[in-house]
Amino acid sequence: MTETLKVTLEKRAGLAVIYTEGYINNQGGEEIARVAYEQIDAGEKALVLNLQGTKIVNSIGISILIEIIEKMLEIDGTLSFCCLTPTIEKTFHIMGLSQYAKIFPDEASAITELTA
Amino acid sequence: MTQPPVISSARPEFWSEFIELTQTLGSERLLVETLLKSLSQQVGALGAALYFDVGGILERQISVGGDLLPVRLDPSSGVGDPQVLRVPGGIVRFRMQTGGDPGLQPAAVATLATATRALLLSERIKRQRFEVNYRGVELEALFDVGLAIASTLNLEKLSEEVLLRAVSLLDARRGALYLIDGEEFTLRGTSGGSACERVAAGGPDVEALLRMETPVEQQVMPGAQYLLAIPIDTERGRQGLLVVADKESRQGVGPFGEGDRRTLGLFANQAAIAIQNAYLHREALEKQRLEREAELAADIQRQLLPAAVPFIDGYELAGWNRPARHVGGDYYNFIELPDQRLSFLVADVTGKGMPAALMVSTLHSALHLLMDRQPLDAELMQGLNNHIWGSSASNKFITLFLGVLDAASNKLRYVSAGHNPALLLRAGGDVQQLGAAGMPLGLFEESRYAFGTVELDPGDLLCTYSDGITECESPLQQEFGVEGLTDLLRSGADRPLPAVVRAIDDAVLEFAAGADQGDDQTLVLLRRQT
Numbered sequence: 001m002t003e004t005l006k007v008t009l010e011k012r013a014g015l016a017v018i019y020t021e022g023y024i025n026n027q028g029g030e031e032i033a034r035v036a037y038e039q040i041d042a043g044e045k046a047l048v049l050n051l052q053g054t055k056i057v058n059s060i061g062i063s064i065l066i067e068i069i070e071k072m073l074e075i076d077g078t079l080s081f082c083c084l085t086p087t088i089e090k091t092f093h094i095m096g097l098s099q100y101a102k103i104f105p106d107e108a109s110a111i112t113e114l115t116a
Numbered sequence: 117m118t119q120p121p122v123i124s125s126a127r128p129e130f131w132s133e134f135i136e137l138t139q140t141l142g143s144e145r146l147l148v149e150t151l152l153k154s155l156s157q158q159v160g161a162l163g164a165a166l167y168f169d170v171g172g173i174l175e176r177q178i179s180v181g182g183d184l185l186p187v188r189l190d191p192s193s194g195v196g197d198p199q200v201l202r203v204p205g206g207i208v209r210f211r212m213q214t215g216g217d218p219g220l221q222p223a224a225v226a227t228l229a230t231a232t233r234a235l236l237l238s239e240r241i242k243r244q245r246f247e248v249n250y251r252g253v254e255l256e257a258l259f260d261v262g263l264a265i266a267s268t269l270n271l272e273k274l275s276e277e278v279l280l281r282a283v284s285l286l287d288a289r290r291g292a293l294y295l296i297d298g299e300e301f302t303l304r305g306t307s308g309g310s311a312c313e314r315v316a317a318g319g320p321d322v323e324a325l326l327r328m329e330t331p332v333e334q335q336v337m338p339g340a341q342y343l344l345a346i347p348i349d350t351e352r353g354r355q356g357l358l359v360v361a362d363k364e365s366r367q368g369v370g371p372f373g374e375g376d377r378r379t380l381g382l383f384a385n386q387a388a389i390a391i392q393n394a395y396l397h398r399e400a401l402e403k404q405r406l407e408r409e410a411e412l413a414a415d416i417q418r419q420l421l422p423a424a425v426p427f428i429d430g431y432e433l434a435g436w437n438r439p440a441r442h443v444g445g446d447y448y449n450f451i452e453l454p455d456q457r458l459s460f461l462v463a464d465v466t467g468k469g470m471p472a473a474l475m476v477s478t479l480h481s482a483l484h485l486l487m488d489r490q491p492l493d494a495e496l497m498q499g500l501n502n503h504i505w506g507s508s509a510s511n512k513f514i515t516l517f518l519g520v521l522d523a524a525s526n527k528l529r530y531v532s533a534g535h536n537p538a539l540l541l542r543a544g545g546d547v548q549q550l551g552a553a554g555m556p557l558g559l560f561e562e563s564r565y566a567f568g569t570v571e572l573d574p575g576d577l578l579c580t581y582s583d584g585i586t587e588c589e590s591p592l593q594q595e596f597g598v599e600g601l602t603d604l605l606r607s608g609a610d611r612p613l614p615a616v617v618r619a620i621d622d623a624v625l626e627f628a629a630g631a632d633q634g635d636d637q638t639l640v641l642l643r644r645q646t
Contacts, residue, residue, distance in 0.1 A: 003308055003309050003310075023283075023307065023308050025287070025289060025308070025364055026289075026364045026365070026366060026368075027289075055280060056280045056283060056284045056307060056308075057284060058283070058284045058285070058287045058288075058364065059246075059250050059253075059287050060287055060364050060365065060366060062246075062250075063246065063366075066246075070143075070145075073142075074142070074143070074145075074146065087257075087260070087280075087281075090256060090260075091253050091256075094249055094252045094253050094256060095246070095249045095250065095253065096245075096249060
């Protein structure tokens, strides 16, 4: 049967970090968006998306991530990514996500820079 | 972020405020949202939403006043509704408390239409840019898979790489990769969901799957609605299947198109190259292993041959062997006996390579064991025959020429088990052939053997050899022959035996003129010194 993306949220050093495990497709992207928008509605202006548990993302998933980035830009907030596979990182660069969202190699460096 | 100001079409400064908004707001989306908020407030609406026609369905793009209006609408639902305003690319729907006409002023309608048009165009440009970028991702993915294939021979890793790329680039919800395993395809990887473990190869199931016939598709990937399967074909035939299921869009899942089939075909081709490479690599490793084993066997066999020629006062001795492969079925040896006696032999096992080498090993062991226990006579030969007969396949046998030289009396006792006659080149020039007096070893049980005796005079040369020398063929299929060997022996009558051996070696190689050596070649020479 179809597997769905698992999304969890943790607060790390005051930052909202969203963890994913699985395929970021339409269903997975919407689940990430749901959690992200809840955080935006709760006043969060900096979100970190830790994709350590994700090996694969499709175009629908990317378009949803772009919408989240746009939403963050509208509120003068930031969405950052960390722990990307080389394939996903390259995809984000080609698709232009890295122009509007920071990409960190690991969560520690993301937290250090975003809380500085 | 500062909230954008609310503007009203009822005020004379509306136009200038609108123009100001277009210059200050960061996006077309925010402009439309601000207008909707302003106009909703102005007309006393509970909320409003902009819908764009997306594939025949009106999808909500922007909503103000909470979540009052539905996410999707049927395109016909707004016909005749006074709360619905047609705008470029879709509609704006107001939610009035009374359900009546919001009564928008022409200026409000004009600005709303302008803003939604701008938003529509900006969304189109964004989508087109997205699609162009995504083509770049596709090309990069194919390039990366090609690089991965070139840089690793790990089939598991490559299979996963190909599957993940195919599933993501085709926007498939699920995927599976099968590789051939005997009579069926075995699941080697899945992405996004489960798939059945095995699919019978070559049967109707696979053909139906490739034709996208629904009942079988559902067996392959339970719960999937749409499947696309492409065979992974190599020079060795069909090696696997690449299957993806349920093409995603924001509206749900649908079937795959012809472009998707082509893209999946490219990935299947990449997988085929990876599989072919992996097979070739495996075969190369196996070949290396066999070569190492053959080298080891050759080392072992070399140790069965004499490390040095023994010294017998008044005689010269030489021995030489060249196997056709790493190991061979020819064997020669010198065995020193008490009282100035020497035994020597040349043997030839039927066949070549490893099976023949194993029989050589058997002969070597059996002969030495028997010689430790009993005299070297006809009875020993009979025992040797029985041992070989009992320990070899029915179609395997050994020919052998064995001599026992008594250097004190210059007498040579000899026995031949079906071997080529030894050539005794007398000092005077005559050639005597010492022929067979028994059947080859291992051919029949209880074969009998009889020894003959000759006396060796000064200058006499005895040559025992295997048929790999005399039956060596030229490129024109002519044989080197006994005559060729005899001529060389004659011409070497005055030369040391190692020089005679070298001359025979060179002559045989020259005769073969680079043709493959068809059989093992062995030579033992014994000459009574003058």
